[in-house]
Amino acid sequence: MHVFTTAAALQSFVEASRRAGRRLGLVPTMGALHDGHLQLVQAAAADCDDVVASIFVNPTQFNNPEDLRLYPRLPEQDTALLAGAGCTALFMPGVEEMYPQPTVLHFDFGPLERVMEGAHRPGHFNGVATVVSKLFHMARPHRAYFGQKDFQQVAIVRQLIADLSFDLELVVAPTIREADGLAMSSRNRRLSPEARAVAPLLHQVLEQAASQVRQGLAPTQVQAGALAALAQERQFTPEYFEVADAQTLQPLAHYEAGRSVVLCVAAHLGGVRLIDNIVV
Secondary structure (H helix, E strand, O other): OEEEOOHHHHHHHHHHHHHOOOOEEEEEEOOOOOHHHHHHHHHHHHHOOEEEEEEOOOHHHOOOHHHHHHOOOOHHHHHHHHHHHOOOEEEOOOHHHHOOOOOOOOOOOHHHHOOHHHHHOOOHHHHHHHHHHHHHHHHOOOEEEEEOOOHHHHHHHHHHHHHHOOOOEEEEEOOOEOOOOOEOOHHHHHOOHHHHHHOOHHHHHHHHHHHHHHHOOOHHHHHHHHHHHHHHOOOEEEEEEEEEEOOOOOEOOOOOOOOOEEEEEEEEEOOEEEEEEEEO
């Protein structure tokens, strides 16, 4: 596995790969890898001739400096995991390499980013779109792989690809979960044993809400019930629970035939912010 720390070195590898007629897959990550990340890499390796994985804790998408400081960083462990998962090139740049000067371009995704994560983390998706655009230009992949756990991020990236005519295919993989249902996340490492024990409640509440949606219970009732269930576990501090259209991400007042519904939740547990979702 090649390891690159500069855009120039990565681009040289990518150009050689493309000239040889090889198909490239890209898996962008912020490191502290888990099985969810590795399954994305394995999927890319099955589809493509070369797989580029990036590890970069992107400061522009953190609106909370403390969250940025505490984000786990495990470069040696991550490198070993990627090598065993079929990654052919690891791109691990520093902040100066990705942002040689402050960016002035600003992305605005309209209603897609005015809800949920965008509403609670101002500037987050501008940072995501900026770094993803840079990675797309540097790695020039034929396919880019993202996980469904970050459902709103996937919607933003899909819009980014369409609006800027990136010549690549977006591949979205299902959320990978622990045996007890907790969505795998790099932030799970920060949970205390006590918090980790109650963390699966997040997925249980989503499953219960999904069942209520299938039964036709009104969106406002589903939302209220989910928030109440989370609040009963005092370690949880719910941030939002939304019953939304799976395409537009806008909150629903009622269901429409033929339209998928996405249930999205964010909550704080023991000082760690967790998100999850289910599509109905």
